[in-house]
Every structure is written in structure tokens, then in C-alpha cells.
Amino acid sequence: MDTAEVVIVGGGVIGASTAFHLAKAGVRRVTLVERRQLGAGASGKSGAVVRMHYTNPHESRLAHESLRYFQNWPDAVGAGACGFEACGFVEMVAPEHEGQLRANVAAQQAIGIRTSIIAARDLAELVPGLRLDGLGPAAYEPDSGFADPNATLFGFIAAARALGVEVRTQVEVAAIRVSGGRVAGVDTSQGPIDAPRVVLAPGAWAARLIAPLGLDFGLVPHRVQVAIFRWPLGFSRRHPVMIDATQGFWFRPEGAAATLVGLETGIEGTDVDGLDEGVDTDYVADGRRRLATRLPAFAAATMRGGWAGLITLSPDERPIIDQIPSVPGLYCMLGDSGTSFKTAPAIGRCLAEWITSGRPQLMDLTPFRSTRFAEGRPWHDETGYGWQHRTVSR
16 A cells, blocks of 8 residues: 655645655654645745845744755755845835834844834935835844745755655545545645644645645635846846835845836636736736836846746635644645745744644744634734735745
8 A cells, every 4th residue: 555654745846845854853764745846836936035124023034944944954954955135125015014024123123133114215225226215124134034935845855865765746636535534645746645743735736635634715716927027227236125005015135136026916726727827917017017016127128038937825825734623634835826836944844843742843823723713813914014915926
């Protein structure tokens, strides 16, 4: 019979991180199953921003713990390279959100994050040519930046394989099997795998796997996009990663002389099996327009590429990380909400600790529990900046 101690469903960065941490903890029969190629879902399309600024301390803590992996990849993981570049990060908000910004920065500083408030005028020195219209003070993280999403995933996979993890691609999981009220394994396109524990990290394909178990967390797939613009003539200084909460977009360096732009928009309810992976013409125009409102030189920038990917939003647009109470042995990371690349190292560690020690040791994951919707207590950040939807990359 085909058996494992743990089966992981999903070959993205969450699944890879969990596999690595399980093997590192001494679990010897771990099988990771991916329906297509590694990184075929949201992970491979991520803009891979690595920043710790959130409007709640729980995700900031996950990001802070994960930053150590990106900064110290050879020691923390020991295989491959994550491509992390610490170009810095800036959160820009409107003047009316100054109170929320200061509260968030104070909470992050209490965690140990190196972050500070800078005046809008100081942004002009940090990013020459930046227009300051409609901006209040900003938050600045010098240690943050971005990584290579596929290299990060492949590094975790290489380290996991070296520790004995079996990785199966082009194998689709059709169902989670339950026997005697608890997980018994998975049924795949290549036959069943018996296992007492299953970790679900399948991205946009989650709903179809949990529905037969009587579970409905209101997960909705969204098609989201990014576009890349070549630096225009005369623009030569590398800028930090920046989120403009006043207009709902973000941007970061891409390569040696380009900028990648993401907008806080998405097409709800996209067919997960029929994704158009190209970037739309109107999206490119909107991305150029919004970028030019902050960096006017980009009004004449040449579009150099772009793509679309799938994310999944939960009803409160925050991840679900849990051991499902009604299905013992079933662990999950669902509803990535387009913002879970940067927290994947810590999430994978927490899931592995949950399986091997009975609970996460790194931090308390109660705020991410799956039962919060049934309890009538969806997540709400009191210190948000007005924009609700996440994107594939930030």
C-alpha cells in the first residue's frame, strides 16, 4: 500500500515550507503532491514582496519571523537561494490615516521590527522625483524588500528532498479520505495514499476538496495581475518597495532597470481551471497611470511584460491556518488572500510544529482559526487604511 506519515496537498511555497519543516523535525515519510508543476499557482506568480507592515500584529509577527529565513537562507534552509534583495519598504498613507499608521508602527516596533515613521518630505530624498500629493507620513522598513518566488520555493523543495521528502508533480488529489471520523489519506489520479495527517495548501483549488467534508469557508478565487515597465530615459536610481494606500497599488524594482506594478483589483469568481495567464491591456494602462501619479517619468515608460495569477480570498480577506476541529488530522492553510508568500517560512514551521508537538510553538495562530466565521467573529483590523482587497503579489 502507498502510505505516508503526512501528505501535503499543494506544491506552492506554503506546502514546500511545511514539507521542509516536517522533515527537519524528524518526520521521515512526508509526501508532497502537486496537480501540475511546482509553483503553478499563486506562488509562481507572486511579486514576492517581503515586508512586515500589516494593519494587525499577528501577520506582522509571521512576517518578522519569516524575514530571518530570507536574510539567512544558507543557514536557515541550506539549499538553493531565495534571491532576497533588501532594498527597503515604504508604506504611504493619506494624512487622515496618520493615527492608524502610527499605531501600526508602534505595534510592529513592540514585536522587534525595525521600522519608523518618516515625514512625507523625507520620501523625496529616499525616492527622488516622487510626487507627494495627498500623502501624510510614511512607514519605512530598511530591512525589507523582495525575493524570487520560484527560487524560494525551489530552495525549500531541494532542502526537503535532501531530508527525505517525496515530491510528486502532475498528480491531482481528487478527495480527502475520512475513516472513523478522522483523516485517513487522499485519493489521487495515481491511486490512494494512506496517511493519518493531511496538510491542505492547494490555493484556489481548496473549495472543491473541502466541500465533500461538509466544509465551506466562503473561499472565492480571484484573477489578479501585475505589469512590468522599463525605466524611462533619465530614471536610474533603484527605489524601495512601496505601497500607496491612497490609490490602492504597489510597486517594486524588477531586475536592473524595471519596475513591477500591482493594483488592488481582481476579477472575482474566476474559473480556476481556465485561467488566462496574460496581462490585460486596460490593466497595463491603469498601472502606468497610477505609477505616474507618484513617479511622473513613468507616464512614458515602456511596458515590458506582465502576467495574471489566482489568489483566494476568505470572507474577511485573511488566511485560515488551522487544524480543522471537525476533521481530526486535517491541517490547512487556506484563503491566502494574495499576501502569504512573505509569511510562508513561519507558516510552514507552525504547521509542522502543530503536527509534531500538538500545537504551534513559534506563535499563537488562534486569530487565523477556521471557526471564526461560524462564531460570527470575522477578522477586522481597526487600524486599516481603507483598501480591502489584496493582490497576488504584495
